[in-house]
Amino acid sequence: MTGAVLELDQVALHFGGLAAISDLSISVKAGEVLAVIGPNGAGKTSMLNLVTRVFDASKGRIAFKGQDISRLPRARIAHLGIARTFQNIELFDAATVLDNLLLGRHRFGGGVWWRQVLRTPALTRLEEAHRAKAEEVIEFLDLSPWRNARVAGLPYGVRKVVELGRALCSEPEILFLDEPASGLNPEETRDLAFWIDDIRSDLGITVVMIEHDMSLVNAVADRVVCMAQGRVLAQGSAAEVQSHPDVIAAYLGT
Amino acid sequence: MRFDYHTRYRQGFALLKHPADWVNYGVLLAALLVVPLVASNYFVGELSYVLILCVASLGLMTLSGFTGQISLGHASFVAIGAYGHAWLLAHGVPFILALPLAALISAGAGLVVGIPAIRVSGLYLAMVTLAFSIVVEQVIGMWRGVTGGFMGMLVETPSIAGISLGSPKVFYYLCLLVVVLVLLALANLLRSGIGRAFTGVRDSEAAAYALGIEVKRMKVGAFGLSAGITGLAGALMAHHIGYLTPDAFTLLLSLDLVLMVVIGGMGSLRGAILGAVLISMLPNGVALLKDVLPQSMARQSGLEIFVAGAVLAFFVLFEPTGLNGRWMKIRALLENFPLYRRDTFRRQKAYMKSERNR
Numbered sequence: 001m002t003g004a005v006l007e008l009d010q011v012a013l014h015f016g017g018l019a020a021i022s023d024l025s026i027s028v029k030a031g032e033v034l035a036v037i038g039p040n041g042a043g044k045t046s047m048l049n050l051v052t053r054v055f056d057a058s059k060g061r062i063a064f065k066g067q068d069i070s071r072l073p074r075a076r077i078a079h080l081g082i083a084r085t086f087q088n089i090e091l092f093d094a095a096t097v098l099d100n101l102l103l104g105r106h107r108f109g110g111g112v113w114w115r116q117v118l119r120t121p122a123l124t125r126l127e128e129a130h131r132a133k134a135e136e137v138i139e140f141l142d143l144s145p146w147r148n149a150r151v152a153g154l155p156y157g158v159r160k161v162v163e164l165g166r167a168l169c170s171e172p173e174i175l176f177l178d179e180p181a182s183g184l185n186p187e188e189t190r191d192l193a194f195w196i197d198d199i200r201s202d203l204g205i206t207v208v209m210i211e212h213d214m215s216l217v218n219a220v221a222d223r224v225v226c227m228a229q230g231r232v233l234a235q236g237s238a239a240e241v242q243s244h245p246d247v248i249a250a251y252l253g254t
Numbered sequence: 255m256r257f258d259y260h261t262r263y264r265q266g267f268a269l270l271k272h273p274a275d276w277v278n279y280g281v282l283l284a285a286l287l288v289v290p291l292v293a294s295n296y297f298v299g300e301l302s303y304v305l306i307l308c309v310a311s312l313g314l315m316t317l318s319g320f321t322g323q324i325s326l327g328h329a330s331f332v333a334i335g336a337y338g339h340a341w342l343l344a345h346g347v348p349f350i351l352a353l354p355l356a357a358l359i360s361a362g363a364g365l366v367v368g369i370p371a372i373r374v375s376g377l378y379l380a381m382v383t384l385a386f387s388i389v390v391e392q393v394i395g396m397w398r399g400v401t402g403g404f405m406g407m408l409v410e411t412p413s414i415a416g417i418s419l420g421s422p423k424v425f426y427y428l429c430l431l432v433v434v435l436v437l438l439a440l441a442n443l444l445r446s447g448i449g450r451a452f453t454g455v456r457d458s459e460a461a462a463y464a465l466g467i468e469v470k471r472m473k474v475g476a477f478g479l480s481a482g483i484t485g486l487a488g489a490l491m492a493h494h495i496g497y498l499t500p501d502a503f504t505l506l507l508s509l510d511l512v513l514m515v516v517i518g519g520m521g522s523l524r525g526a527i528l529g530a531v532l533i534s535m536l537p538n539g540v541a542l543l544k545d546v547l548p549q550s551m552a553r554q555s556g557l558e559i560f561v562a563g564a565v566l567a568f569f570v571l572f573e574p575t576g577l578n579g580r581w582m583k584i585r586a587l588l589e590n591f592p593l594y595r596r597d598t599f600r601r602q603k604a605y606m607k608s609e610r611n612r
Contacts, residue, residue: 052464078466090464092457094521095450103454107466110447119442124264127446131263170465 005030005174005206006051011060011070013046013230020046021230024060028174033200033207035221035238037214039251043230044210045087048176052077052084064174079107083172085163087179087210093152097143097162100151101134104169137165141195157188164192168199175199177209181216193219214242214252226251267445269438286430290423299422299494300538305429306490308530309436311514313483315526318515320444321476322456323372324380327387328511331481333394333503335360335488337401340409340498349412349419353489360485361478368477372470387508394500406499409492419493429490436483440523452476453521484511513562517569519576528577536562 006028013021021043028034036044049055051062053074062070064080072080083104092100108130110116115123138144141161146154151162160180167175180196181189197220199205211217217224217238224241226233228251234244241247260266270276290298314328339356343349371382394401401407411420412428419425443449454462455472462469488503495502510533518529540561544552551557573580 054460054463074463075466075468078464084464086460086464090458090461092454092461094457095453099450099453103450103465103467106447106451106454110450113443113448116446116448117439117443119446123446127267128263131266135263166461166465 003029005065006208007061007063008047008051009061009063011047011050011062012058013043013050013055014058019230021050023231024227026225026232026235028206028208029223030206031200031204032222033196033209033220035217035224036208036210036227037212037217037224037241037251038227038233041229042227044227045178046230047227048084048178048208048210051176052082078170078172081171081173082176083167083170083174084176085160085167085178085180087182089156089159089163091151091159091163091166094150096148096150097146097154097165098131098134098138098148100162100166101137101169102130104137104166105130105133107170133171134169137168140168140198141165156183157185160184160188160192164195168203168205172205174206174208177207177211179210179212181211181213189213189216192216196220269441269445283434287427290426295422298426302422302426302429302490303494304531304534305426305433306487306494307510307514307534308433308527309429309490310484310487310511311518311526311530312436312440312523313480313485313487314511315515315518315520315523316440316444316452316483317476317480318512319519319521319526320449320452320456321473321480322375323473323476324376324512325383325480326380326505326508326512327367327383327385327390328480328484329503329505329507330387330390331360331364331484332488332491332507333390333500334363334481335485336409336492336495336498336503337394337407337488338485339489340407340492341400343410343412344407348414350414353486356489357482357486360488361482363485364481365474365478367481368474371477372473384505384508387505391500391503394503401498401500404500406497409496409498412493425493432486432490436486437523437527440483444523448472448475456521510562513566517566517576519578519581522576522578524581525576525578528581532565532577533562536565 004027008024008026011021011024012019024043024047026047036047038044046055050057050070053069053072053076057070060070061068064082067080069077069080092103095103111123111126138147141164143158143161143165146158146162151159154162160183164177164180177196181192184192193216196207196209200207209221221238223235224238225235226241226244226247233250234241234247236244242252258265258271265271270279289301293301310328310332313331314325317323317325335356338359339352342352342355347355367383367386371379374382395404397403398405411418412425413419419428444452451462451467451472454465454467455469455476459469462472492498514529514533515526516529517532518527519525537558540558543561544557569576575582
């Protein structure tokens with residue numbers, strides 16, 4: 001298929017006798033915002049964990065830009081340009097917002113170790129370049145009031161944004177958001193909708209978001225996939241999926 | 255109150271951010287340089303010992319404070335550094351080479367322990383390192399050909415290019431130099447990419463993987479680095495003791511090191527130094543205390559351990575962020591005087607900690 005940046009081809013994930021995902025085929029087109037919806041336990045986050053190599057797929061093929069990534073080491077995924085956020089925020093709590101964002105730059109390298117020990121001028125310039133990129137993200141997400149605050153003391157909504165910022169700092173080609181709007185108030189959710197739109201349009205990053213908030217899905221998603229019991233139940237535009245009888249029965253209700 | 259007005263990014267991550275810092279640290283260094291000129295040999299010797307413990311404490315802080323791995327066996331790395339150094343000296347290796355080589359030997363031992371040990375964490379890692387230190391203690395006792403067994407081993411007087419470093423005052427300057435170099439190297443490393451990756455591994459392994467950090471390599475690397483620095487402290491310790499026996503490196507030393515980093519304040523180099531200073535002065539403090547206490551209490555055995563335990567309990571209960579945390583609070587109080595709020599340092603509790611996929 002042309003234009004598919006990520007393809008899951010008949011992927012399955014079994015935990016012993018439990019099939020979390022069976023026969024799942026999803027393809028993500030470059031430059032789209034794809035929303036994945038579905039009831040709890042449908043395998044949405046498991047699908048994301050398969051792509052980011054937290055779990056090994058029991059069978060099937062996961063291809064990123066044509067390259068099979070289903071057996072790569074877990075730490076290699078970020079280097080390909082795949083970034084993610086977590087459902088329950090996984091920030092580095094004891095570090096400042098700025099350090100969290102700079103950690104997002106890890107895949108671009110921090111210099112040879114002895115240069116780091118000696119703090120050579122070249123390394124200072126490299127650190128400044130990383131910092132400049134982090135500042136771009138801070139400006140994009142309005143994080144400047146929090147720049148030097150420790151994550152442990154931040155309100156929940158801000159932490160969600162910091163996590164998004166950390167993922168953006170790694171300049172990904174595809175960004176996975178695991179329930180980005182959970183726990184946010186309506187105003188924060190509206191901000192998020194604008195940001196997701198800008199991430200796609202201005203930064204050119206493909207976005208896959210797992211989300212329950214249908215208003216956000218309707219606002220930003222180009223395409224919606226509904227999963228249930230480890231399979232794709234329906235896919236298409238937001239309106240098509242929401243009017244699909246199976247989706248209404250399994251997830252949305254009447 | 256002071257305000258930061260930075261016009262370049264490098265000002266934001268400078269080691270000494272304010273002119274006042276230059277003055278303060280300059281005065282401290284000058285005072286440390288002057289001490290041997292005015293103090294007695296005994297006092298300078300004691301101060302050298304404090305500096306050596308500072309190096310060891312910095313070593314453990316790298317592992318426990320920054321990478322979040324607990325070690326109850328760091329005395330074994332001190333021992334490996336000390337014996338390695340003494341053995342190299344006895345075989346004609348010049349002092350200036352033997353010192354870094356001893357650190358390298360210890361770092362190698364750290365890697366050997368680290369590779370299996372990173373598979374476990376928390377309490378189990380503490381047990382693995384504890385077991386390792388007991389093994390090392392036994393090996394040192396039995397391996398007579400190299401270590402002299404329980405009879406012990408004499409450490410040769412250090413000398414560089416024919417100039418003896420044997421006098422306490424010259425040795426003190428050597429220790430001071432090592433502390434300053436180790437501190438600078440660690441401060442530089444920890445504010446760069448590797449240091450950030452260390453804290454990343456400590457705070458969330460799942461996120462660290464997702465950002466492309468090689469978690470296992472970082473953990474083993476931290477083990478090696480920590481063991482190397484601690485071994486360097488051991489090499490200096492060998493000269494301070496002068497005669498090595500296995501019972502100089504028991505579990506008590508490991509526990510002292512853990513006390514230093516916990517009381518100093520996890521995750522801060524300043525804490526490692528403050529903790530080492532406090533804990534190494536504790537025996538002297540207890541000796542003073544004995545003069546005041548009634549005879550029946552002062553003659554009880556184990557008073558020192560009791561006081562050490564009480565100090566630890568005090569810190570865990572009332573100042574979990576350690577001496578460094580207290581330092582920051584006092585500094586904030588002085589800087590913002592009328593505007594200081596206690597709540598600035600109150601920690602928020604996070605309840606969203608379930609379902610971590612480590």
